[in-house]
Amino acid sequence: GNSVTQMEGPVTLSEEAFLTINCTYTATGYPSLFWYVQYPGEGLQLLLKATKADDKGSNKGFEATYRKETTSFHLEKGSVQVSDSAVYFCALIPSGGGADGLTFGKGTHLIIQP
Amino acid sequence: DVKVTQSSRYLVKRTGEKVFLECVQDMDHENMFWYRQDPGLGLRLIYFSYDVKMKEKGDIPEGYSVSREKKERFSLILESASTNQTSMYLCASSLTGGAYGYTFGSGTRLTVV
Numbered sequence: 001g002n003s004v005t006q007m008e009g010p011v012t013l014s015e016e017a018f019l020t021i022n023c024t025y026t027a028t029g030y031p032s033l034f035w036y037v038q039y040p041g042e043g044l045q046l047l048l049k050a051t052k053a054d055d056k057g058s059n060k061g062f063e064a065t066y067r068k069e070t071t072s073f074h075l076e077k078g079s080v081q082v083s084d085s086a087v088y089f090c091a092l093i094p095s096g097g098g099a100d101g102l103t104f105g106k107g108t109h110l111i112i113q114p
Numbered sequence: 115d116v117k118v119t120q121s122s123r124y125l126v127k128r129t130g131e132k133v134f135l136e137c138v139q140d141m142d143h144e145n146m147f148w149y150r151q152d153p154g155l156g157l158r159l160i161y162f163s164y165d166v167k168m169k170e171k172g173d174i175p176e177g178y179s180v181s182r183e184k185k186e187r188f189s190l191i192l193e194s195a196s197t198n199q200t201s202m203y204l205c206a207s208s209l210t211g212g213a214y215g216y217t218f219g220s221g222t223r224l225t226v227v
Contacts, residue, residue: 034215043118043204043218044157089157093211101147101172102216106156 006105023090031092033073120219133192137205146188
């Protein structure tokens with residue numbers, strides 16, 4: 001079946017540090033890949049997505065590149081802020097659409113210290 | 115701005131009560147989903163629906179049922195609430211296929227005492 005693996009953390013960084021959160025997946029074909037962010041007490045918000053190999057999704061200074069050869073979709077940001085503190089979820093939908101919903105990783109808790 | 119609205123942010127219910135969690139979307143999405151989120155377990159799919167009056171079991175449907183009488187509304191029902199159903203419940207919707215992503219509500223934190 002489909003699966004998503006990501007570091008669970010917590011990951012603690014200082015403000016302005018470089019961020020990488022690793023995400024690898026298992027799925028047949030070419031799934032669509034997503035990063036969602038959940039701020040404290042809130043639901044999930046779509047942060048960025050990529051629908052085919054070598055696509056780069058970007059939003060709010062975050063980027064992730066769909067790497068088919070390594071089945072990865074790592075999230076990066078060059079300079080994090082305290083306001084980026086949240087839980088980040090990597091997720092996929094199988095190619096052709098997912099009849100039973102997104103497959104999520106378990107989430108990475110990111111803490112940014114001033 | 116497109117929205118998924120969950121009727122309550124916080125609920126406290128007693129063991130054995132019948133509990134209704136309501137979710138409404140205004141995007142004319144075909145698909146709707148209910149997840150629960152627990153520390154260390156991530157998000158787990160309870161039920162989903164791809165059309166009015168249609169429903170499919172997710173990974174953890176036991177103890178839950180759902181209703182979708184109108185396209186915009188998807189209700190999660192706890193027939194007899196138990197303490198192990200204390201959790202954060204998240205509703206989401208998507209277009210058919212879901213390749214453009216899902217839109218989530220703000221969540222309902224349910225405590226069963």
